[in-house]
Amino acid sequence: MIRLTLKEQPAVPLEAEVLSPDVMAALSHDAIRALPVFLGKRQKRVDDFFAVEGELSDELTIGGDATKVKWIGRGMTRGRVTVSGNAGMHLGAYMTGGTIEVSGNVTDWLGAEMSGGLIRVRGNAGGQVGAAYRGSPSGMTDGTILVEGTAGLEVGMRMKRGIIAVGGAVRDFAGLQMKGGTIVLRGGAELRTGAWMMRGTIVTLKPIRLLPTFAAACEYNPTFLRLYARRLGELGCAIPFEDRDGAYERYTGDASVPGKGEILVWNPRG
């Protein structure tokens, strides 16, 4: 295992896309220490900011408050990154495989445009989780993002495939312009959920205020959700699916696009 411990919080955001198993797995201890990071426009070395232990491993542990460390695990394809504490923007962006686990909070663009792998955040996330970057046609195209706390604006914006599950409440525009995939909102959402969504599924376990461009369809327990319940259950994220517990109200939209998406609102029995 490679262990990096942040010596002190950088004054400005530190761009550190080398903090990835793909980059570090084959490197010696000295080579890891010499990897470049960018503090603003200045190129620095990893060991200017981190105490480095270990070498030759695709398991990477980052300690200290890395709130200002950006691009951890960018584009990673394998291995495991464990952040003991907080992490900065763009964590796991473009990743295609492997696992990232964060014990604290993360800021915006978590798993942006990822296409595989698993990200689990024990705390809260910022906005644009799994989203498309500005001007980009598609957000995440596969993989799983689990946020146990709350999340910010535009969760899953333009996502195409994959799963985002958020334990706490999310802010406005969850599923904005969604093209596919599944967002599970265990704690509900604020306004304009599913705005301009074309396809995909938003599941909410708490009642939410729906846009008038979503039409009520029926109340049922879709079979496909049982597959997702099993998959998420393996990851410790339970969603209800049994008739005895309740049913989902299905709303289709967003008719303003017009879209073929759906919002499933859990309606517990009794």
Place this chain on the structure above:
Amino acid sequence: MERNGVRIVDTFAEAFGMRAARVVITAQSPGWARTAAQSMTGFATSVIGCKVEAGIEAELLPHETPDGRPGVSVLLFAFDAEGLTRQLIDRVGQTVLTCPTTACFDGLPHATERVIVGGLLRHFGDRFQSSKFLDGQRYWRIPVMEGEFLVQEAFGVQKAIGGGNILILAKDQRAALAAAEAAVDAMRKLRGVVLPFPGGIVRAGSKVGARRYKNMIASTNDAYCPTLRGRDGVSSQIPEGANSVLEIVVDGLDRPAIEDALRAGIEAACSPGVVEISAGNYGGKLGKHHFHLHALLSRQDPSPPSMNRSSSS
């Protein structure tokens, strides 16, 4: 060789290379899963007349199925992947899609050869269908009056063996049927095989072609028809004391599965009233898979296993 006083003929069952698919049908209750499976495996006794051989492999508990509901796994066998695909589309479309509360999944997820089934059945949705993509697999959600039918886009197809068999020759019809029923009960406890004929038993075994009708692909196996013993031109294979013969045909995903089934079937069929256990073959000229009864029972396999056994999903 004898088993429980029953003579085991030193012969072999001749079987053929086929292609197989495993379909997992789930439903709200075991009963509805079984109903769909029975409907799907109807009229699927022999590739000669039905273009496919199919049967129920096992009833599955909720933890064994992809959606956590009770299920049934069905095995289908055809001569090639193309024919099997046609049958899958027709049968899933007509018997599973239409059956209340069912969903349909691939039971050979590790098979490298895959054929599109749900990806074609989706057209029933008239563009109201939608899909979900989970763990590398696409599932189609087809709106139906009851709710939604969920079917996997592609199903695995693998090499398999069809036509393993035993013949039970007994002193009378009652003893033959009792022995065959016992054999079927024993064989149906095993995974990886199905017995495609009614109740798992065939009373009308066939020979290739016909003596007098040129256009017949198959005709009655006169050598094992007790009513034809002693008739001119019939080389009867029925020993003295035997007056009724029943056959059990086994299709399996691989050689070990068929061997286990034949062994279990023979052991169970050696009951009072049974005179002899034999097997059907064509002199070894048509099928490349030969199951020698003596070798099976002495657990000596004359040829190596041809395929790995697949497990249920």
